[in-house]
Amino acid sequence: MKYLVHMEVDIPRDLPAEERSAVIAREKEYSQQLQRDGRWPEIWRVVGEYANYSVFDVGSHDELHELLQGLPLFPYMTIDVTPLAAHPSDIKA
Numbered sequence: 432m433k434y435l436v437h438m439e440v441d442i443p444r445d446l447p448a449e450e451r452s453a454v455i456a457r458e459k460e461y462s463q464q465l466q467r468d469g470r471w472p473e474i475w476r477v478v479g480e481y482a483n484y485s486v487f488d489v490g491s492h493d494e495l496h497e498l499l500q501g502l503p504l505f506p507y508m509t510i511d512v513t514p515l516a517a518h519p520s521d522i523k524a
């Protein structure tokens with residue numbers, strides 16, 4: 432099942448710089464592991480914003496929920512999820 436996910440990040444300004452760097456490094460590692468195993472096939476930066484649009488390819492709503500909750504930056508994110516269905520005009524289908 433595929434999902435379009437919008438993540439907007441807002442790290443509090445008073446978070447110490449070291450903690451900020453550490454959480455961003457953990458986020459990168461977590462994200463790249465999911466990209467490698469195929470569950471996070473697309474990630475795109477939104478131009479001019481600390482935000483991304485991503486596509487997740489996972490087995491269930493519950494699996495996606497668990498993955499998103501596990502994001503190290505989860506406490507500092509606003510996340511919107513759109514479930515995707517096949518389009519009848521898609522020539523790849």
Ligand SMILES: O=C(O)C[C@H]1C=CC(=O)O1
Nearest residue numbers: 440458459462481482483
């Ligand atoms: O930078 C972001 O968009 C937030 C987050 C998603 C992946 C990652 O490495 O950081």
